[in-house]
Amino acid sequence: MSFITLENVSMTYGSNGTRTTALSGVSLSIGEGEYAVITGESGSGKSTLLCLLGGLQLPTEGRLVIAGTDLSTFSADSLAGFRGRTIGFVFQAYHLLPYLTARENVMVPMATDKKSSREKVERADVLLESVGLSGKEERLPSQLSGGECQRVAIARALVHDPPILLADEPTGNLDSATGDQILDLFSELHGAGKTILMVTHNHWNIERGTRSVLLRDGRIAEDNPLRPVHRASRLAVPAQAGA
Amino acid sequence: MNIRKLAWKNLFRRKSRALFTGLGIFLGIGTFVAISSITMRMEGAVRDKLDKFGANILVTPRTEQLSLGFGDISLGGTQVAHAQLTGTDEKSIRSISLSERLRMVVPYFLTAADASGKNLVWMGIRPKDIAESRPWWKVQGAELSAPGEILLGSEAAVALDKGPGGTVEAGGKTFRVAGVLHPTGEKEDGMIIAGLDDVRSLAGSPDGVTFFEVAALCKDCPVEDIVAEISTKLPGAKVSAIRSVVESRKAAVDQFRRLGLGVSAIVLAIGGLMVFVTIMGNVQERTREIGILRAVGFRRRSIQSLLFWETGWIALAASVSGGVLGSVAAFAGAPLFGAERGRIEVVPILVGTAIGLALGLLGTVPPARRAASLSPIEAIRSL
Numbered sequence: 343m344s345f346i347t348l349e350n351v352s353m354t355y356g357s358n359g360t361r362t363t364a365l366s367g368v369s370l371s372i373g374e375g376e377y378a379v380i381t382g383e384s385g386s387g388k389s390t391l392l393c394l395l396g397g398l399q400l401p402t403e404g405r406l407v408i409a410g411t412d413l414s415t416f417s418a419d420s421l422a423g424f425r426g427r428t429i430g431f432v433f434q435a436y437h438l439l440p441y442l443t444a445r446e447n448v449m450v451p452m453a454t455d456k457k458s459s460r461e462k463v464e465r466a467d468v469l470l471e472s473v474g475l476s477g478k479e480e481r482l483p484s485q486l487s488g489g490e491c492q493r494v495a496i497a498r499a500l501v502h503d504p505p506i507l508l509a510d511e512p513t514g515n516l517d518s519a520t521g522d523q524i525l526d527l528f529s530e531l532h533g534a535g536k537t538i539l540m541v542t543h544n545h546w547n548i549e550r551g552t553r554s555v556l557l558r559d560g561r562i563a564e565d566n567p568l569r570p571v572h573r574a575s576r577l578a579v580p581a582q583a584g585a
Numbered sequence: 586m587n588i589r590k591l592a593w594k595n596l597f598r599r600k601s602r603a604l605f606t607g608l609g610i611f612l613g614i615g616t617f618v619a620i621s622s623i624t625m626r627m628e629g630a631v632r633d634k635l636d637k638f639g640a641n642i643l644v645t646p647r648t649e650q651l652s653l654g655f656g657d658i659s660l661g662g663t664q665v666a667h668a669q670l671t672g673t674d675e676k677s678i679r680s681i682s683l684s685e686r687l688r689m690v691v692p693y694f695l696t697a698a699d700a701s702g703k704n705l706v707w708m709g710i711r712p713k714d715i716a717e718s719r720p721w722w723k724v725q726g727a728e729l730s731a732p733g734e735i736l737l738g739s740e741a742a743v744a745l746d747k748g749p750g751g752t753v754e755a756g757g758k759t760f761r762v763a764g765v766l767h768p769t770g771e772k773e774d775g776m777i778i779a780g781l782d783d784v785r786s787l788a789g790s791p792d793g794v795t796f797f798e799v800a801a802l803c804k805d806c807p808v809e810d811i812v813a814e815i816s817t818k819l820p821g822a823k824v825s826a827i828r829s830v831v832e833s834r835k836a837a838v839d840q841f842r843r844l845g846l847g848v849s850a851i852v853l854a855i856g857g858l859m860v861f862v863t864i865m866g867n868v869q870e871r872t873r874e875i876g877i878l879r880a881v882g883f884r885r886r887s888i889q890s891l892l893f894w895e896t897g898w899i900a901l902a903a904s905v906s907g908g909v910l911g912s913v914a915a916f917a918g919a920p921l922f923g924a925e926r927g928r929i930e931v932v933p934i935l936v937g938t939a940i941g942l943a944l945g946l947l948g949t950v951p952p953a954r955r956a957a958s959l960s961p962i963e964a965i966r967s968l
Binding site (some may be wrong): 398423425427433437442446449451453462499 | 586587588590591594595597598873874877878879880881882883884885886887960961962
């Protein structure tokens with residue numbers, strides 16, 4: 343059953359005279375629990391597709407349905423609330439807040455939650471432990487390696503236990519060994535039932551997914567199922583208290 | 586972790602920016618509180634000083650204009666006094682309920698009398714009253730101090746060709762010229778000023794008073810109340826406030842207050858502008874961070890709230906410290922501005938803190954709106 347649906351979606355930037363079409367008539371259906379790897383050359387529309395799939399923006403044409411919710415009629419603020427609950431983001435450059443410790447960075451998405459500080463700390467510590475950062479909760483990003491920063495970013499993405507994880511070149515800033523560890527972590531999360539959408543240039547990363555989507559000139563050029571080459575032991579993502 | 590803590594952490598991350606943001610409010614509120622405190626102290630001081638400078642109420646006999654004519658022929662008119670003032674009226678004036686407001690009550694007696702062959706007007710005044718009622722007089726020679734001494738107005742001295750140490754004959758007595766007044770531009774330039782009793786005896790009116798000059802301290806009471814009370818005590822007298830004096834004093838104090846408020850408003854406006862500029866710059870710098878927060882689910886309101894908390898902390902700290910500094914500066918500097926001694930004024934500190942906080946938050950409104958409208962895509966595109 344389709345978990346994320348794009349129906350004839352187009353995305354155009356600019357106004358008359360300087361219009362740029364980033365996506366044109368894209369239709370895509372991603373099932374729950376899929377691990378889709380989106381690839382393509384620069385300017386092929388990957389980033390735009392990522393923004394749409396992440397609910398960061400709405401298409402200028404077409405219909406976008408995520409987890410049974412049609413986002414076409416959502417306001418920017420409603421989209422923010424939806425993202426917070428449904429989608430976890432992992433960025434290439436980690437985008438941790440440098441003045442916060444690892445624990446505090448993980449707690450950022452919970453800043454507006456009506457939970458006690460203790461509950462938030464407990465949740466952050468459990469997540470940091472699950473990504474292998476137990477004992478490093480009080481470290482600042484500057485005191486962590488690139489791989490550890492990306493693990494903190496993954497823990498932050500998992501705070502609200504979202505069904506979808508969206509990763510934009512998550513290994514782009516890491517050496518191959520560390521990148522592999524991060525990909526293992528994604529595989530484990532996939533194994534734990536998360537729907538993963540990963541944008542990447544790296545062909546080795548493609549093999550980790552269950553599906554490969556190639557974009558070219560704003561259209562889907564190829565859409566192939568894959569057989570993942572590696573499946574790590576299942577990672578149990580700690581559920582939120584009361585969830 | 587909550588919005589407040591996030592804001593607090595961010596402040597410590599950008600200490601210099603936070604200090605610069607707070608500096609505008611700190612200086613603005615410090616200046617506002619200092620000026621307000623000094624103005625409050627000075628208003629009283631200026632008013633007291635002005636009140637001490639001459640009279641502001643005049644008590645004269647009530648008169649009536651009487652037209653004289655015969656048939657169609659007009660013979661002009663004359664003023665007829667209902668009653669004459671006497672020395673005992675001074676006691677009546679001093680017996681009003683607002684008597685503690687009366688700084689001085691000075692009786693004058695005027696008469697025309699021959700002085701060494703010249704017919705001149707003599708003004709009788711108690712020598713001890715001169716310093717308070719005519720503080721602007723400058724005397725060449727000596728002050729009036731004893732019976733039988735006179736001061737000559739500058740024109741009278743020329744007319745009599747007399748100077749300090751000379752003598753003037755009048756009413757069979759010899760008066761010694763103690764001094765000569767520098768020109769004042771007033772009628773006393775042509776007069777001879779002598780002791781009240783000396784002039785009364787020249788006119789043969791031992792208890793006569795031509796008019797009283799009253800100086801009332803009107804800091805907390807309208808001069809009209811004092812006028813009304815004196816009128817009640819002296820029904821035969823015409824009691825009038827010297828409006829020009831009252832109004833000019835009020836205008837001087839008001840002008841001073843306006844000046845203080847004007848300077849404060851300018852400083853506060855500059856402070857507000859500094860807040861606006863620094864926070865706007867802050868938002869520009871933090872586009873990516875704001876984008877990340879939006880991406881992880883922060884709503885617009887949360888982003889605005891974050892910025893308001895940040896500025897709120899700064900504005901509160903800067904306002905309180907500015908208010909305290911301004912108050913201390915006013916306390917120390919008040920004597921330089923004419924206030925007898927400084928005093929910590931609480932009201933300006935409270936008002937200043939409220940204004941500083943409001944200024945900080947108002948200056949944050951446009952940047953917060955801009956920040957809230959930033960798209961989370963900015964974070965993705967900044968990769």
